[in-house]
Amino acid sequence: MDAVSLEWPLIGRDAELAVIGQAFADGRCGVVLRAAAGTGKSRLGREALAALERGGAMTEWVCATRSAATIPLGAFARLVPDTVRSDQAFDLLRSSAQALRARAQGRRIVVGVDDAQLLDAASAALVQHLATRSGVFVIATVRNGEPCPDAIVSLWKDCGAQPLELDHLDEPSMRTLVEAGLGGPAQEEVHRWVLDRSQGNPLYARELVLGAVESGRLLADHGLWRLTGRPSVAASLVELVGDRLRELTQAQRAPVELLALAEPLRLSEIELLTSYDALADAEAHGLIALDTRGQDVRLAHPLYGDVLRASMPGLRSRALRRRLADTLLERDPLAPGDALRIVRLLLDAGAPIPSPLLVDAARAANLAGDPELGAQLGELAVADGGGVDAVLALARANAIRGHFEAAEASLAAIESELPGHPSVVPYLEQRVRVLFWGLGDTEATRALLDRADAWCEGERWRRQLLALRMPTAVAADLAAAVVATEAALGDPDLDQETGRLLETRLAMALFYSGRWTESRALARRHCPEIPIRDYTGLMTLPAYRFAALESGADWPGLAADLARILGDAVRCRDYEAAAQAAVGLAALEFFGGRFNSAARWLSEAELHFAREDAFGLVGDVHLLRIGIAARTGDADGATRALERLRVIDGPGRPRPLSRQAYLARGEGWASCIRNPQQGAAELLTAAERFLADMPGFTALLAYDAVLAGASPVRVSALLADVAPRCEARLVDAYAAHADALARRDANALLAVADTFAAIGARLYAMHAAAQAARRFVADGRQDSARRAAARATELHEPGHGTAPPVIDGIDSVAVALTAREDQLVGLARQGLSNAEIADRLVLSVRTVETHLYRAMNKLGVGDRRDL
Structure with missing residues (x-):
């Protein structure tokens, strides 16, 4: 990973550079870049100046400052001829222009003026003279919100200069900028922090990152x-x-300080704490802003709060926090989030915390990704007699932190209070999570649920217990658990909450059963909001991830969902959800053949799983690392990842039902590096173990086996058996691939490649296309072989640790398309004519025809329609 750069690149300003270049080509007198401080206008101006200089122009760059403005023409001292007296204004303007033209020797002249709003009147007049009467192209930058000399204003209002308003950078550009500055990929939490704090300001982003690196808070x-x-x-x-x-009076500063400690505040609240005049003043200075409804007040920029908190005297900070807590306590009703804000204010102020706030604040702290505070408040609430709800909040905080013995001790201590209690279901959910997933104690989980059978009465309770028993029931008899749950869901009197409990658990059971398309639909319907509020939601997210990935149903939609979940989870510090989303994105990148991107997401996922891993799913990270190592020939990397996967599969650890299949997959992938034949045999043997109860896992392992070189005939028969039971698009493609290999049908292999590519599994598509090319060679069909080989090369992702597939036996015609040929073929595939392509790319029709002819020859295509 490269060292952190002090000089960051210009990112996301291509459109603006193009506007400046076009204004220069059109003969305009200049461009005026207007923007807020730190937006990058100076950098853009310099880059534009450098680009025009490379094009042959003579350039000069002038920096206006407040100090230089005290001297007439101070900013232009270097450009003003020594022979002209300063009191001869007209001669001074004319001579300055003549001196520039003499130095230019016939070249066009470009003068950049940075912070032109700071120019003195004479300097501003010189800029206007150069732009309007001397043929000089001026690039002036102006800071918004500050007074500007009328001569500069007239450049864009009267003289024809191109005004260009510079916005803050968008999110993709900011992400690119941060990673370019750091010299490597950054965790999503880093991006979220920079995006939220900088608000798209490149200068602020740079200073945030460099400061965090210098302080040791940002590490590679x-x-x-x-x-x-x-x-x-x-x-x-x-x-x-x-x-x-700094220039604010204390009255003007007061509302900004209050918001720095507790934003947002209601307008009515902050008006009582300060005054309407102070608020109006702060708004006029651009320091605070009202929301769209005019109800809540926030700081105009989050960094104002960071700066004020860092510089606020301790005693003043404590006093303001007490006042804010008292004000928020007046809210009725008091939301859980309000309770947490009040408690944090009181803790920071060293003040006592009212008892009624403790339970709500503990719950809110857990949801806010602060289980340490949740445990602290939970312990206080339990000691204060908070009862079952206090214990549940404390147990959740301990479970998040991985303190399962402590969580179980506190939950077991109140078991006698639970029969008939309104929180009986959340209690059992929490305790099942601790006993079954945290401590790996299946027998204790079954015994607890057997005792709970007598805690309540009625059909609703029996349905709820059926849902709560699912982890142990699935482990004991998967098929019976699915049948019982589906029967319960058929009850027309089923209430909504009980239905949710049953359907979310059925989604995971259906995944284990290989009914992936059904599982995906059910899990997506119940996909939880972030932060995840309960155990049921915690279970639903991995069910959706697993089923959506393995079914091959709408991978673009899955990617969009996971990206949204990751962003939301990082923002509110829900590490479990963030980990699930990141490992899902890694899997999509892996099956797309983008191994470097997959590895980046796996590192992200592992960092989040280290903070919370309810079901031991960090194993998915290790499995995919084995897969990357297997495909990039990294035997040592595969061995290390396999050892880590084996360790988490030890006794007393969370063990999802899928683990045994994924462990077998990891073992087989690792074996394939050193001995593909042995790896294929291991994968095929493992596939047959799951045939009766979990056909989906049979499909995965059997397909891996055929890719490793197992008998296509044997694998085809196996996949033909399980595909109808899975009813999944991706499994159907596995079966079609094995069948085409078994029949040695090159055209069918090429069709399978297109199916995989349409799903998003470019890795598998590339294998199928390469196999089609080899089959065409064996059949003596050179043109078709070249076409299939070119398709395989197209599906290969360069720069991710693997080489394009090698096809022996193809004649000397190169199969790789040039970048231009690939571009033209893509447009032709969209149905554009040669003339339309030529017009779009500003090429001659003859050039288009020549490139397409060469591309079609490489692809073995004789008719344009076959592209």
Whole structure:
């Protein structure tokens, strides 16, 4: 990973550079870049100046400053001829222009003026003269919200200069900028922190990152930059942002300080704490903003709060926190999030916490990704007599932290209070999570649920217990558990909450059963909001991830869902959800053949799983690492990942029913590196073990076996048996691939490649296309072989640790398309004519025809329609 750069690249400004270049080509007198501080206008101006210089122009760059503005023409001292007296204004303007033209020697002249709003009147007049009467192209930058000389304003209002408003960078550009500056990929938490704090301001982003690296809070770890704690605000940012705050009076500063400690506040609340005039003043200074409904008040930029908190005297901070807590306590009703804010304010102020807040605040702390605070508040609530709800909040905090023995002790201590209690279902959910998944004690879980049978009465309770028994029931008899749950769901009197309990658990059972398309639909319907609030939601997310991936149903939709979940989870510090989303994205990248991207997401997932892993699913990370190592020839990497997978499969550890299949898959993949024949045999043997009860896993392992070289005839028969039982698009493609190999049907292999590519499994598509090419060679069909080989090369993802497939026996015609040929073939496939392609790419029709002819020859295509 490269060292962190102090000079960050220009990112996301291609459109603006193009506008400046076009204005220059059109003969305009200049461009005026207007933007807020830190948006990158100076950098853009310099880059544009450099680009025009490379094009042959003579360039000059002038920086206006407040100091230079005290001297007439101070900013232009270097460009003004010494022979002209400063009181001869007209001669001075004319001579300056003449001197520039003389130095240019016939070249066009470009003058950049940075922070033109700071120019003195004479300098501004010179800029206007150069732009309007001397043929000089001016690139001026102006900071929004500051007074500007009328001569500069007239450039874009009267003189024809192109005004260009520079917005903050969008999210994709900011992500690219951060990773370019860091010299490597960054954890999603890093991106979220930079995005939220900088609000798209490149300068702020740079200072945030450099400050965090310098303080040791931002570290490179296993190829990924990650945060090791909440970074303090860098001194450079205090200086940059503090300028806007230093000139405020205490009355103007008051509302900004209050918001720095507890935003958002209701308008009515902050008005009582300060005054309407102070609020209006702060708004006029651009320091605070109202939401769209005009009800809540926030800081105009989050860094204002960081700077104020860092510089606020301790006693004043404590006093303001007490006032804010008292104000928030007046809210009726008091939301759980309000309770947490009040408690944090009181803790920071060293004040006592009212008892009624403790349970709600403990729950809210757990949901906010702060189980340490959740445990602290939960213990206080239990000691204060908070009862069952207090114990549940404490147990959840301990379970999140992996303190399962402590969680079980506190839950077991109140078991006698649960019969007939309103929180009986959340209690059992929490305890099943601790006993079954945390401690791996199946017998204790069964015994608990047997005792619970007598805790309540009625059909509803029996249905709820059926749902709660699912982990142990699935482990004992998967088929019977599915039948019983489906029967219960057929009850027309089933209430909504009991139906949710049953359907979410059925989704996972259906996944184990190989009914992946049904499982996906059911799990997606109940996909939880982030942060995940209960055990049921915690179980639903992996069910959706597993089933959506293995079914091959709408992978683009899955990718979009996972990206959204990851962003939301990181923002609210729901590490379990973040881990599930990241490992799902890694799997999609893996099956797309993008192994470097997959490895990046696996590092992300492992960091989150280290903080919370309810079901021991970090094993999925290790499995995919084995897969990457197997496909990139990294035997040592595969061995290391396999050992880690074996360790988490030990006794007393969470063991999902899928683990045995995935462990067999990892063993087989690792064996394939050293001995493909042995690996194929291991995978095929493992596949047959799951045939009766879990046909989906049979499909996975059998397909892996045929890719490793197992008998296509044998695998085809196996997949033909399980595919109808799975009714999944991806399994159907596995079966079609094995069948085409068994029949030695090259055309069918090529069709399978297209099916895999349409799903998003480019890795499998590439294998199928390469096998089609080899089959065409064996059949003596050179043109078709070249076409299939070119398709395989097209499906290969370069730069991810693997080489394109090698096809022996193809004649000397190169099969790889050039970048231009590939571009033209893509447009032709869209149905564009040669003339339309030529018009779009600004090429001659003859050039298009020549490139397409060569491409079709390489692809073995004789008719344009076959593209």
